[in-house]
Amino acid sequence: MASTTRPDPGVAIIICCYTLDRLDLLVAGIDAARDQLLVGDQLIVVVDHNDELRRELRGRYADSITLVANTGTRGLSGARNTGVATATAEIVVFLDDDATLRPDALAAARSAFADGSVVAVGGAVVANWEMGHPPAWFPEEFGWVVGCDYRGLAADGAEIRNPIGAAMAVRRAELEKVGGFSDRLGRVGTVPAGCEETLMGIELRQRFPASRIIRVTGFAVDHVVPAGRSTLRYFTDRCRHEGRSKAVLSGMVGADAGLAAERSFVVRTLSTGVLRYLRQSVTGQGLAALARIAVLVLGLVVTAGATAAGTLRIRGNRPESRDPATALAAGESSVTAHELVTVVIPTVGRDSLADTVRSILAQDHQHIELLVVDNRPHRGDAVRIVAGIDDPRLTVLDQPVPGVSAARNLGHRMAAGRLVAFTDDDALADPGWISGAVESFRADPVGAIGVVTGRVLGTETTNRVQEWFEEAKVFDKGEVPTVWSLNRHEIGPELGEFGPRGPFFPYTAGECGSGNNMVFRSSALASIGGFDERLGTGTPTRGGEDLDAFRAAILHGWSIAYNPNAVVRHYHRDNMVELRAQSYGYGTGMAAGLTKFVLSENPAPILRRLPRGLHMLLSPNSTKNEDLPTDWPLRLRALEAWGYVTGPFLFVRSHLAGRRSGGAR
Known part of the structure; x- marks a missing residue:
């Protein structure tokens, strides 16, 4: 470990692992990370429910690293949360067990946090194909399938929704405030699920709206892509699991937040990708370029189909389609x-x-x-x-x-x-x-x-x-x-x-x-x-x-x-000024809520009930108003009624304000 004095902020590198099959890659990643640590930094290796792997690492590294077992739910999210709970440094850096830091990568990540508005950083994840190159049919736009960079990523220094998990860094205090990584998402063993980094990025931006998540290409890793991930079967499996994860994510944060980047990816990146490969097909690459178009469309269809199916499944499990008598079993x-x-x-x-x-x-x-x-x-x-x-x-x-x-x-x-x-x-x-x-x-x-x-x-x-x-x-x-x-x-x-x-x-x-x-x-x-x-x-x-x-x-x-x-x-x-404002607010709130329903759902139930409903709201003899004191000021009734009139306009105003700020559902 280097002996130079650590500048602020200090970092804790967290590497999560689960299998002996990647031991050589894991050791290479640990050694590369150790070489870039400064005095006071931490290197935490979290072993996900594998005692044999933990014993092997303890024998190799003794006390030179912090070695802990995953105390959370089995899977990558639980392991990462265990690492965060162990860390004391201001910045936590996450690396995959098959990724190796490039020279000076940690310094690039560390320097990015000199800007106080930066809450998280995503690095460059360079694919290191075990077979020497990607398959001829593999489209560049789907690099995310193997956990690496892909065409369409933001430029160096630009804001991003979320980083790629193989190389990312986050302010620890802010990550803890959003609850860490959700164990409803993320890879468990060899199951190629994901989206836990996406949820983290969304929650960080919602919790800290003035903060930024940026891409820093100098914070780079070489990410090994084994031969087993170079098959069309793995490609479709990964797309399917990603779609399912997107459905869960959308159910947690809403489709607007959960799928916003994906819509842009489809409209901009995939559409231009098809044009690129068409040009390549007539300029010398022939069948390989056409194969990339076919696989690109296949990936889109499989991912979108899995998202749609997952969304329907989640909706089907909601209470509205379930007999309450079965809820005990759940x-x-x-x-x-x-x-x-x-x-x-x-x-x-x-x-x-x-x-x-x-x-x-x-x-x-x-x-x-x-x-x-x-x-x-x-x-x-x-x-x-x-x-x-x-x-x-x-x-x-x-x-x-x-x-x-x-x-x-x-x-x-x-x-x-x-x-x-x-x-x-x-x-x-x-x-x-x-x-x-x-x-x-x-x-x-x-x-x-x-x-x-x-x-x-x-x-x-x-x-x-x-x-x-x-x-x-x-x-x-x-x-x-x-x-x-x-x-x-x-x-x-x-x-x-x-x-x-x-x-x-x-x-x-x-x-x-x-x-x-x-x-x-x-x-x-x-x-x-x-x-x-x-x-x-x-x-x-x-x-x-x-x-x-x-x-x-x-x-x-x-x-x-x-x-x-x-x-x-x-x-x-206890005074009329505040009571008038409160009465008006009751009217505006109720009318705004009904307006939301009419605009976003089927308006027929509201419209059918409108005559009787208005009588209930406004008639002094209705069940709603019969308990009012005899000396209840007429001004208060009028203000509440005026609230019913203005509420729809106020809802539209609130909706537009939310769209401008990106904060409203």
């Missing part, structure tokens, strides 16, 4: 009394946040983690407010993307619990809030409950404005446990009975609960794509994201249980 209802629950509190730095946090940490259900998501991190108020609260269960996350939906989605992505609870930074949870919600999930015999909501009462009633809000039962849904669902199924007696359906059920979903007291199965929230970031406080629509999520859950086949014993207390607005 383990979805196996909620225990000691279930880990993640509580997410989005905040803009209100002083009331400290009391909210203390109320969560005082829950009688102790097995929780608490994620406070700062939606205005540039001000640092959230960190300041909770600085005096010393509890290992508390973590503060930064979400610079404005809007309560973006904050909640980040909390969900970072959640360790299978149940994820949400409340606001101006609310106080009763000690039995979480335990009450957990009991509702446990009382579900078929695993159909995807959401539990609870009662919301006022923290205080000091003037007539707060009395109005409490008497109007804007948040309080009463004392009767109720289940809301499209289809009746078996429910435990503790869950009550199925609720009546109003004229807009389930499209308004206001009867199901409110966003300051809701607990989701993580799988249910993932199945609907999380909260829509075009809706909610902090966006032009001002609200509606919670009701939109309730509606989506019901339409996806989940049920919502309302438990009046799961109580959260909310600070009701």
Whole structure:
């Protein structure tokens, strides 16, 4: 190892391996990496569930490298996460066990991080074909099939969506904040799956929107392509597995984010590739060029077909196409009394946040983690407010993307619990809030409950404005446990009975609960794509994201249980200025949510219900308005009605703003 002083930042090279068959290549890669380390750097070799290989490496290297066994799920993602957990350096560099650093490659990667905006780097992966050259039929555009560079890659220094896994480097702290690599993706043994680097790149950009992922060609490796990967059979297998991985990825982040680069690749790179090979076919390369065209089309068809089939399979496994009675077999209802629950509190730095946090940490259900998501991190108020609260269960996350939906989605992505609870930074949870919600999930015999909501009462009633809000039962849904669902199924007696359906059920979903007291199965929230970031406080629509999520859950086949014993207390607005803004926001949020549905789904159900729905929303004698206090100001009704009028326009505005920033679903 070199003895020169290490400049910042320090690096930890992580090489993951799983088989003795590549031992010679692995040794070459380790030796090349050792030659480029500086004092204070680390070289971590992670062995993926192969004790014989670990013993062989320990005998060869003794204490000159850090040798660890994969403590995570078997496969490349679990091994990489183990390496990250072992690393202490600021930058983690990932190399494949059949890739060898070229001279000065590590220095090129290290220097790229001198730019503070760079969060990750992708290197150049040069194919070293064991047979000396690629097969004559192999199209350059499909170099990714063998894990190497391909025609169409960005130039040196340009931004990329994600690096190629054989040579990539990431800031360790940022990688840990997005949860590392997903074990739902990535290679396991010889199964040629992928996309874990793609998901990592997408999540880094979403979590740190001001950051950049760039390509640095000086950070180069020679990647061995064995003869077994030079066959047409391997080519089609790799394309098929890549398509399946793309389907899983799209299900996790949405098709827009998951397939954006692929669409560009098809339109630009593959189309021009066909023209290139046609020219080559008439300028001396003949049958070989025509074969490349045929294989290029074959690769596109196989990959696209596998993506489509995988997407249909995933949709077919969602709750809407599954009998709830089969959910127990899938383990979805196996909620225990000691279930880990993640509580997410989005905040803009209100002083009331400290009391909210203390109320969560005082829950009688102790097995929780608490994620406070700062939606205005540039001000640092959230960190300041909770600085005096010393509890290992508390973590503060930064979400610079404005809007309560973006904050909640980040909390969900970072959640360790299978149940994820949400409340606001101006609310106080009763000690039995979480335990009450957990009991509702446990009382579900078929695993159909995807959401539990609870009662919301006022923290205080000091003037007539707060009395109005409490008497109007804007948040309080009463004392009767109720289940809301499209289809009746078996429910435990503790869950009550199925609720009546109003004229807009389930499209308004206001009867199901409110966003300051809701607990989701993580799988249910993932199945609907999380909260829509075009809706909610902090966006032009001002609200509606919670009701939109309730509606989506019901339409996806989940049920919502309302438990009046799961109580959260909310600070009701004590002045007319704030109450007017709140009333207007209720109107805009509901109308925006309905507008989204009409524009993106089948509008017929909404249009059929419109006359009766308008009567329910506007008539003083409707079930919605009959509980309003007799002296409820007419101005508040008018503002809510005006919100119904402006909500559709605000949704369009929010949608366009999201498209410009690339942040909205």
